[in-house]
Amino acid sequence: MAERADDRLLRLLGIVAYLDGAGPVSVADLARRFGTTPAQIQKDVDALWVSGTPGYWPDDLIDFDAASIDRGVVHLTEARGMTRPLRLGTREAVALVAALRAMKATGAVQADPARSAVVESALRKLTDATGEAASAVDVRLAPGGDRQVVSAISSALTARHRLQIRYVTSSDVVSEREVDPVRLHTQDEYAYLAAWCYRAAAPRTFRVDRILEATETDVPVQEHPGVGEQAAEIDFAALFAGRSSPLATIRFAPRARWFAEEVPVESVRNLPDGDFEVTLRVTNPGWLRSTLIQLAPYVRSVAPAALADDVAGAAAEALALYDSGRETGPTFGHGTDPRTRDAATSPDRH
Amino acid sequence: MPIDPPPSAQSATSPGLNPAERLLNLVIALVNTNAAMTKQQVRTAVAGYADAPSDEAFERMFERDKDMLRALGIPVVTVGTGGHTDELGYRIDQDAYALPSIDLTPAELGVLSLAAQFWQDKTLQTDINRAMVKLRAAGAGDPSADALAGLAPSVRAVGDAYGPLMEAIEARRAVTFSYRAAYNGTVLTRHVEPWRIAARDGGWYLMCFDRDRQAPRVFRMSRIESRVRVTGPAGAYDIPDFETDVVLGKAHGEIRQAVVAVRPERAGALRARAKPVPDGERQAYSERLPVPAGAPAGGRAGDQAGWDILEVPYRSLSGMASEAAGYGAALVVLEPEAVRAETLRRLTAAAALGSGTGAQAGASRG
Structure with a gap:
């Protein structure tokens, strides 16, 4: 891809200013410092060599020691006054x-x-x-989880030690896992631990505020091919993907706009009255049920009907608890035991 | 050479020297000139400019180059040449562009390199990469990322509005855009004076003065539906001193405590920040607890029988109520009444979402 003239100018001036202070530097080191290739550094040096003050006689030009260049070392001998690094804009x-x-x-x-x-x-x-x-510009990311959990993770990352964690999923299921930590990544409102999970025998990403406990062991981490190279960002789309998952369509009042903005959905349709309708794949029914209860005052309709009934059923069950608590009278039977419902409607528990 | 611009862009103006090299020679000439150079001197003496095929082409080239240098933080200043004409001279004052001495340790340079990966937007990446080139030119030692091994913070993309909004904030110019209001979904044109751009809780916000409403306002940037147009003169307003969180309304909530009953082993994420209510105080809450099946009515209602009583800190009433409602029958809010009422409001709306007429009942609440 063609480099922009201004970006190249910045590097050309940067190279001269840097070399003026640093003395002779190898082409490879220069390339690393300025984030480019050795071949590009050679071209930059060639360009600098013929640049200077008007007249362009030998004494007017930026100059390098020719013998050093042949050895792959850039040794500036004349900077033509271009020794001051540029102020930040x-x-x-x-x-x-x-x-x-x-x-x-x-x-x-x-x-x-x-x-x-x-x-x-x-x-x-x-x-x-x-x-x-x-x-x-003022950016604040997630404060990110329990202090002890975070320090155990960062200590294990530095020492390259295996971690034992107790983790609760978005479906409120707690599990104990052994993981080899790879990266602690803060993105927007959450911090994430990227790790190799021995329980899943696969790479996993854990939300740090859902790690209930973390203990550093003295077991060194192992190499897990492919884990270290994953993109630095969390791939939210992948977390929600799943071609085979059923589709749901939800119509929201405008107040629930964040749902369309933050949840990876298949499509968003703005309706004339200000409402909007999203279509998404249901890969995590527990999460969706809980989110729809939270947003219920702004939910206009839910399809398919089975999903709407599931949400309504869960909410009705909770309401019954408040009623029974108030009146200390009627009891509720085993038919409404939450575990029964969960087992029936949450196929993806893990 | 792969670094050159496409031939079409280059050959029209300067077949001999590519733009970066012409700019380099211009900077060197204007830094080293004794007093100043006139345009004519630049055209005849500085490498790359003699190729301009016409006066007009030269003017355009020179103006564009000056703009580009200014954007890089190398201002070309205009001075009178003091001669018999009123011709202007140009030079670059090194003291005006030089970076004040900044002595970064390898670890600090490592931290900066990590910060350079922070932005997702192309414009911000360009800005921060330029900053890094300048700092690397100034800094001794090799960057070391050891101090922050395995750390990689990043923030979601701001979007295209960033460029024009920054330009407006820098120059104190007004902007217009069309915006979708969250309370009723309508799209209206807004005229505002931008103050600051902030990211909180996964969203980007524009803090500004709204000229139509004559009051400070906050706009969520993802709801800006048009291009942001910078309008009006520079220096049109002052930016007041303010705290981002106060304007965003995040700092108001002091930490309060709610008391909730939770099923054993459930609501794990909430438990992570909760603590048990002390034994002596538990009795006070029992009367509000649901009585389990088969327990003697009015007896020691079941706090041992299937409920843990926890104290949970919260800042936002609606946030706490949403979280509580989301746990469904695994959690009952006992105190305070406001959280209980808000939780019930959500549960009641959700219970009405069931198939058929239920969904309609839910809709009427919105």
Whole structure:
């Protein structure tokens, strides 16, 4: 892909300013530092070599030691005054400072004083250098879970130790698992632990606020092919995917807009009266039932009828508890035992 | 060369030198000039400009290059040449563009590299990558990510509105866009003065002054349905000092306690932040507990018989009630009355969602 002229100019100036302070540096190191290839660094050096002040006589040009270049080392001998690194622009400072501030507030950084100190000092040096322009963007991610859980995870990640965790799923099922931690990832409102799960014998992602307990063992983690290379983002679509799962169609009042914005749905249809209708695959009936109860005042209709009945049944059962509690009178029988219903309607429990 | 722009874009203006190299020579010339260079001197002396086929083409090229340099944080300043004409001169003042000395440790540089992966949007990635190139040019030592091994925070994409909104905030210019209101779903054109962009709880928000309503407002950016257009003059307003969370209404809720009865082994995520009500106080709650089947009526209602009584901290009434309602028959709210009532409101609406007429009853509540 063609590189933009401004991005290349930035690197050309950056290379000169850096070399002026750093002395001779290998082509490979330069490429790593500036995030490009050694071949590109060679082209950059070639371009710099013929650039300079008007006149463009040999003394006017940026110059390198030719013998060093042949050995793969870039040794700047004449910078033509281009020795000062560039100030950060407002937008650049905003992007960097906002990311650092968000990072500083994550549980994973807060749980570790050493980490916290590094982020803190990087942030201080940056804001000293850029001024207060950076308040235009303000990002805060999830605070992220129990302090002890987070510190056990981050300690195990650093030491590369296996973890024992007690985890509760979105369907409210608790399980004990042994996992090899791979990455602690904070995305938006939640922190996630990416790990190899021995119980599932597969890679799994755990929401940190649902990890009830975490204990670091002294067992070293093992290599699990393919686990380390997964994309850094959580693939929400994959979590909800499943071509074979049944479709549900729900019509919401406008107030429930976040559902369409945050839940991966198959389609959203805006209706003339401001309502909207989403279609989604039901891969996790327990989660959907619970979410629809939460949003019920803004739910206009649910299809298929079996799903609507399931939601209504669960809610009616809960209502009966409040009634019986008030009157301390009527009792409820075994027919409405929650376990009976769960077993009948939650095929995906794991 | 793969780094060049497509031939069509390049050959029209400068067959000899690609734009990055022309810009480089312009910067070097304007930094090293004694006083200033006139446009004519730039055209005849700086490598790359002599190729401009006409006066007009040169003007366009020079203006575009100045804009690009300004965007990179290298302002070209205009000065009088002091001669017999009123011709303007151009130079670059190094003190104006140089990064103040910033001495980052390898660990700090590592933290910054990690921060560089934070954004999902192309525009923000460009901004942060540029910042990183500048900082790497300034910093000694190799970046080390050890301090944050395995950590990778990121935030969901802001969307296309970010670019124009940032431009507006920087220049203090007003914007217009069409917006879908959540309370009734209607789409209206808004005229606002942007103050700040914030991300909280998975959503992006624009905090601004709404000119039509003459009051501060918060807009959820995912509900902006049109392109954001920057309009009006620069410097049109001031941005007040404010706390993001106060404006967003997140900071109001102090932490309160609810008391709930939970089935054993259930509501695991809620238990993670709850604590048991002390023995001495349990009795006070028993009368509100459902009586289990077969238990003697009015007897020591079943707190041992299938319910744990827990104290749960919460900030938002509706958040607590939603969470409680979501657990269905596994949980009963005992206190406070407000949470109980809100929970019941959700359960009652949900119970009405059943097939046939039930769904209609549910709809009438919205």
